[in-house]
Each structure stands twice: as C-alpha cells, then as structure tokens.
Amino acid sequence: MSAAAHPGPQRGHGGRSFADASPAEVRAALIPEEAVEFDRRWREVMFRATETLDLSEVLETLDSWRRVARLTAAVGTEAHRLMYRRAAGRLTDEELPADEPLSRTKARLGL
Numbered sequence: 327m328s329a330a331a332h333p334g335p336q337r338g339h340g341g342r343s344f345a346d347a348s349p350a351e352v353r354a355a356l357i358p359e360e361a362v363e364f365d366r367r368w369r370e371v372m373f374r375a376t377e378t379l380d381l382s383e384v385l386e387t388l389d390s391w392r393r394v395a396r397l398t399a400a401v402g403t404e405a406h407r408l409m410y411r412r413a414a415g416r417l418t419d420e421e422l423p424a425d426e427p428l429s430r431t432k433a434r435l436g437l
Contacts (some may be wrong), residue, residue, distance in 0.1 A: 342399045344392040352388065355395035357403045359428040364391050410435065 344352060349368060353361050368391075371383045398406045411422045414434040422431060 342396065344396045344399070347392055347395065349388060349391075352391050352395040355399045356391070357398060357406060357428070360394060360398075367391075407431075 342355075344355065347355075353364050356364055367387055371387045375381050375384045397409075401409070407428060410428060410431045411424070411426070414420075414431045415422045418434055422434075
C-alpha cells in the first residue's frame with residue numbers, strides 16, 4: 327500500500343486517532359523520554375518475535391504505545407508530563423518539582 331493510499335492515522339473527536347498508526351508514527355508523537363522507552367521495548371518484543379514467530383506481544387506493545395501517543399498528541403507534551411507529576415503527587419501526597427526527571431516521577435507511580 328502506498329503512502330498516498332494510506333495517509334496515516336485517522337482523526338477522531340479527541341484529536342488524532344492512533345488506532346492504525348505505524349511504529350514510526352507512534353514514536354514521532356511521544357515525548358523524548360518515552361521515545362527512548364518505546365525504542366527499548368520495541369527492540370525487546372521484536373527480538374522475541376523473531377525467535378518465537380509470534381507477533382502477539384509486538385501487537386500488544388504497539389497498541390499500548392498507541393494509547394500513550396494519542397494522549398500525548400491530544401494534550402501536548404508539557405501537559406503529558408504534568409499528568410505524571412500530578413498522579414505521582416497525589417499518590418505520594420507530595421508536591422513534586424517541575425524539573426524532576428520523568429523516569430523518577432514514573433518510578434513513583436510504579437511504571
């Protein structure tokens with residue numbers, strides 16, 4: 327299928343829908359910190375798929391990251407980071423610094 331025949335993800339009510347987004351389209355929508363996580367995870371599941379000849383984990387991983395990409399695209403990068411800070415702050419009952427690395431914030435959430 328050519329790029330002209332398939333223009334990319336469809337748009338829905340909440341902005342861009344990533345239901346059919348390719349891995350490259352998903353990665354492009356992620357914040358840099360999560361793009362690194364995506365790359366690591368994508369390589370892991372692709373490696374296992376080449377060994378097992380089973381794509382189910384690849385498809386599950388892609389679907390999971392499509393949701394993250396859709397949320398990021400819908401709210402914007404700073405609001406996406408703020409969402410993690412607010413959730414971690416509520417969970418820990420602390421006010422988190424705005425400059426806290428996302429990896430630390432996500433660790434507070436068990437992610």
